[in-house]
Amino acid sequence: MSGDHSHSEDQIDGGSRFNDSHKHKDKYKEKEHKHKDHKKDKEREKSKHGNSNHKDSSDKKHRDKEKEKMKHKDGSTDKYKDKHKEKKMKSIDVKVKKENGFASPPQVKSEPEDGFYHSPKNEKSLKRERDDDNDSEFKPKKIKTENDKKAKKRKQDEDIKPKKTKNKREVTDGKKKAKKEPEEKWKWWEEERYTDGSKWKFLEHKGPVFAPPYEPLPSHVKFYYDGKPMKLSPEAEEVATFFAKMLDHEYTTKDIFRKNFFKDWRKEMTAEEKAKLTDLKKCNFTEMSEYFKAQSEARKAMTKDEKLKIKTENERLLQEYGFCIMDNHRERIANFRIEPPGLFRGRGDHPKMGMLKRRIRPKDIIINCSKDSKHPEPPPGTKWKEVRHDNKVTWLVSWTENIQGSIKYIMLNPSSRIKGEKDWQKYETARRLKKCVDRIRNQYHEDWKSKEMRIRQRAVALYFIDKLALRAGNEKEEGETADTVGCCSLRVEHIKLYPENDGQEYVVEFDFLGKDSIRYYNKVPVEKRVFKNLQLFMENKEPDDDLFDRLNTSVLNKHLQELMDGLTAKVFRTYNASITLQQQLKQLTSADENIPAKILSYNRANRAVAILCNHQRAPPKTFEKSMQNLQTKIDAKRDQLSDAKRELKSAKADAKVRRDEKSKKAVETKKKAVQRIEEQLMKLEVQATDREENKQIALGTSKLNYLDPRISVAWCKKWDIPVEKIYNKTQREKFAWAIDMADEDFEF
DNA sequence: CGTTCGACTTAGCAGGCCGTGT
DNA sequence: ACACGGCCTGCTAAGTCGAACG
Numbered sequence: 001m002s003g004d005h006s007h008s009e010d011q012i013d014g015g016s017r018f019n020d021s022h023k024h025k026d027k028y029k030e031k032e033h034k035h036k037d038h039k040k041d042k043e044r045e046k047s048k049h050g051n052s053n054h055k056d057s058s059d060k061k062h063r064d065k066e067k068e069k070m071k072h073k074d075g076s077t078d079k080y081k082d083k084h085k086e087k088k089m090k091s092i093d094v095k096v097k098k099e100n101g102f103a104s105p106p107q108v109k110s111e112p113e114d115g116f117y118h119s120p121k122n123e124k125s126l127k128r129e130r131d132d133d134n135d136s137e138f139k140p141k142k143i144k145t146e147n148d149k150k151a152k153k154r155k156q157d158e159d160i161k162p163k164k165t166k167n168k169r170e171v172t173d174g175k176k177k178a179k180k181e182p183e184e185k186w187k188w189w190e191e192e193r194y195t196d197g198s199k200w201k202f203l204e205h206k207g208p209v210f211a212p213p214y215e216p217l218p219s220h221v222k223f224y225y226d227g228k229p230m231k232l233s234p235e236a237e238e239v240a241t242f243f244a245k246m247l248d249h250e251y252t253t254k255d256i257f258r259k260n261f262f263k264d265w266r267k268e269m270t271a272e273e274k275a276k277l278t279d280l281k282k283c284n285f286t287e288m289s290e291y292f293k294a295q296s297e298a299r300k301a302m303t304k305d306e307k308l309k310i311k312t313e314n315e316r317l318l319q320e321y322g323f324c325i326m327d328n329h330r331e332r333i334a335n336f337r338i339e340p341p342g343l344f345r346g347r348g349d350h351p352k353m354g355m356l357k358r359r360i361r362p363k364d365i366i367i368n369c370s371k372d373s374k375h376p377e378p379p380p381g382t383k384w385k386e387v388r389h390d391n392k393v394t395w396l397v398s399w400t401e402n403i404q405g406s407i408k409y410i411m412l413n414p415s416s417r418i419k420g421e422k423d424w425q426k427y428e429t430a431r432r433l434k435k436c437v438d439r440i441r442n443q444y445h446e447d448w449k450s451k452e453m454r455i456r457q458r459a460v461a462l463y464f465i466d467k468l469a470l471r472a473g474n475e476k477e478e479g480e481t482a483d484t485v486g487c488c489s490l491r492v493e494h495i496k497l498y499p500e501n502d503g504q505e506y507v508v509e510f511d512f513l514g515k516d517s518i519r520y521y522n523k524v525p526v527e528k529r530v531f532k533n534l535q536l537f538m539e540n541k542e543p544d545d546d547l548f549d550r551l552n553t554s555v556l557n558k559h560l561q562e563l564m565d566g567l568t569a570k571v572f573r574t575y576n577a578s579i580t581l582q583q584q585l586k587q588l589t590s591a592d593e594n595i596p597a598k599i600l601s602y603n604r605a606n607r608a609v610a611i612l613c614n615h616q617r618a619p620p621k622t623f624e625k626s627m628q629n630l631q632t633k634i635d636a637k638r639d640q641l642s643d644a645k646r647e648l649k650s651a652k653a654d655a656k657v658r659r660d661e662k663s664k665k666a667v668e669t670k671k672k673a674v675q676r677i678e679e680q681l682m683k684l685e686v687q688a689t690d691r692e693e694n695k696q697i698a699l700g701t702s703k704l705n706y707l708d709p710r711i712s713v714a715w716c717k718k719w720d721i722p723v724e725k726i727y728n729k730t731q732r733e734k735f736a737w738a739i740d741m742a743d744e745d746f747e748f
Numbered sequence: 749c750g751t752t753c754g755a756c757t758t759a760g761c762a763g764g765c766c767g768t769g770t
Numbered sequence: 771a772c773a774c775g776g777c778c779t780g781c782t783a784a785g786t787c788g789a790a791c792g
Contacts, residue, residue, distance in 0.1 A: 300764090339782065347760080347783065393755065401782095407754060408782085422756085471758095472786060481784080515785055516759055554750090557787070570757085570786060617760065626775070698760070700778095705758055728778070 186329055188417035189424065189737040198391045199418060203369045205324035205333070207376030207384075208397045208410055209317060211340035211359065214238045221291045224284035225277055236269045239356060242343045244288035251345060257354035261343055264356035324396060324412070325373075332413035333396065338365075344403045348482035348517025355403055364399045394418050404480065415733035424737055427708040429566045430574040431748060437575065440563050441466065448529045454550035458559060460533050461487050461548050465572050468522065469612050471515060472553040472569035484513045487569070488553050493543035497534055498523075506531035520614050577609045577706035582748045584608045585715050596683045599725055602715065603690050609702045617698035630688050637681045644674045704731070709738035714746035 222229040223240060243261055251257045262280045321336045341359040344352055362382035371389045378384050397410035412418055447459030464470050465487050473486020494512035501507035504525045514520045537547055560567040584605030589598055648670035655663040716723045723739055
């Protein structure tokens with residue numbers, strides 16, 4: 001390989017990093033078998049580069065070489081700065097007292113003295129506590145005493161009130177920012193947090209909602225084998241319907257999918273079925289498939305009444321099972337329905353696609369709740385696998401899934417206290433990184449020159465994580481999952497080095513499949529020293545060898561932990577995402593623009609982050625069409641505008657002649673009309689731009705997971721933009737803490 | 749020490765809900 | 771009132787990372 005990498009065509013397309021990853025799958029497929037045994041590779045690598053002696057000598061050689069070339073370098077390139085231009089770079093005393101000198105006053109938190117509150121026994125403090133205490137903006141303290149009162153009161157009368165009814169007004173009067181927060185909303189962020197590692201003191205819930213039982217097909221819907229109708233046993237039939245439902249999907253044509261499916265299907269068959277059904281190709285599911293399509297049509301065609309009935313029933317289920325009581329508050333559960341059985345479809349080229357995801361029964365279920373709560377009842381005649389009372393975890397229900405053998409959980413909604421606190425804490429950690437990132441960057445620049453290979457590798461990897469916002473890249477078990485990588489698991493075949501490319505020096509081309517098999521493609525100029533190191537790391541390796549053979553995520557994170565308390569690889573993503581948003585907003589927002597234009601700016605800032613984090617999406621199927629529609633609207637609006645202008649002109653002329661009040665008024669009216677239309681036109685145009693730029697970029701992920709909401713809230717307040725323009729209802733619920741506490745001066 | 753497990757966050761997509769424009 | 775399409779929500783897979791394990 002090497003020479004002709006098969007990407008030329010990709011590069012053409014506008015230098016875009018965005019390509020349909022799935023289209024490229026085949027390329028990766030070939031490679032797949034090649035790098036079959038990683039562990040071995042790694043070992044081999046190690047011995048290749050030997051320990052001490054070999055390594056040292058080769059390192060040294062390079063070191064010397066680099067030294068001379070290194071001169072002009074080092075000052076991080078402008079490019080780099082561009083990307084990370086922080087405003088406050090000056091701090092010379094990067095060192096500072098910082099991230100450990102927490103003065104955390106482990107104050108005695110007053111524990112409400114009633115029934116289910118028992119005092120924490122082990123008072124080991126949590127990271128989170130340190131974060132907080134350490135952070136100036138973050139002061140639950142003063143509120144403390146007050147909180148205690150509240151806490152007590154909370155516990156007795158308890159606001160276990162049924163859902164939120166209000167809200168409505170807040171939307172309607174949108175503009176004048178919700179003057180009165182409905183006081184029923186619990187502001188957990190003004191209260192103390194647990195310091196003893198417990199996640200709750202009291203937890204009560206109704207358990208999960210199971211998937212509805214299988215309903216056998218009506219007898220007129222037939223399955224055919226080898227052209228002949230065949231009645232299947234209910235078990236086999238159910239699995240057959242899973243396949244039938246996916247029939248128009250491309251993956252039912254894939255070998256692996258079919259093979260996995262057939263194998264698992266046979267396990268559900270009776271002996272006779274098993275004997276008879278030996279070839280998937282002879283199976284005809286089309287009648288079943290048609291039947292399901294008809295069903296779904298029928299569902300769409302239901303009357304209002306029927307739909308309403310379903311809706312009501314769903315609401316009932318939600319009210320009954322969708323909430324729990326945690327520490328005296330009624331909190332929304334994220335996923336209270338157990339995943340129904342079906343055929344597993346992993347993302348990308350997944351070796352297990354098509355396998356049967358089995359039905360979860362009560363005896364698979366572990367319930368977690370407090371001892372003194374009313375325990376959820378298993379369905380009649382069944383038993384839970386276990387009921388436990390572990391308040392060191394946040395989940396309510398768990399079970400083990402059969403495809404990967406991993407554990408699945410039922411947990412709370414993002415709007416819950418328990419998720420919110422964690423989220424808040426995450427951003428506080430990122431803000432602490434901001435305080436010492438210069439120091440850390442200096443350090444890894446230094447480490448590029450280390451005589452130890454492992455340190456250089458660590459330093460280069462960290463540089464990628466920082467500069468490119470790559471994920472950490474844990475190793476994965478081969479054959480269990482799609483072949484995807486992150487930073488630490490990059491292989492030689494995933495990068496190409498160009499001493500010079502398009503007039504730039506030391507360019508690295510990345511091309512690999514990351515999480516969810518989304519392709520990461522990027523060409524970046526790097527510091528010379530990085531480049532040289534990469535050459536060194538790649539020496540004598542095969543394409544499927546690990547690029548960083550002396551590094552893994554655990555080593556890296558251990559190192560990071562030493563640099564800053566709570567620092568891990570993913571904190572860099574959070575930090576860089578948030579700081580980028582803040583900078584971009586500062587840079588792109590202009591005071592004199594109207595609201596739609598400002599929102600475009602916001603979206604562009606958001607987009608910059610999404611691009612940084614490589615958050616892609618498939619272009620919406622209806623993209624072209626909707627673009628066209630929009631264009632049509634714009635054209636119409638243009639016509640309307642010129643009409644209005646013409647009218648204005650004639651009205652003016654008229655007024656000039658007549659000089660009476662009435663015609664003057666008419667002019668004013670027309671003027672207003674023109675203005676209004678201009679505004680509308682502009683709004684449409686902005687919308688078009690926004691949409692076009694957003695074609696294959698997904699903003700949601702960064703908005704939800706990487707951008708400190710307080711930055712957005714502050715921006716809204718500063719420019720008098722209603723938060724509703726930025727966050728929809730769900731998002732506002734999730735970020736209620738930020739909306740409540742950030743003012744326009746908030747600085748990330 | 750490396751490996752596995754457990755808990756929790758991050759991710760894109762399908763499908764349907766709902767608001768908009770006619 | 772209705773059709774259309776955009777966006778929201780639910781879903782669940784796929785990551786990260788620390789701790790337990792052997």
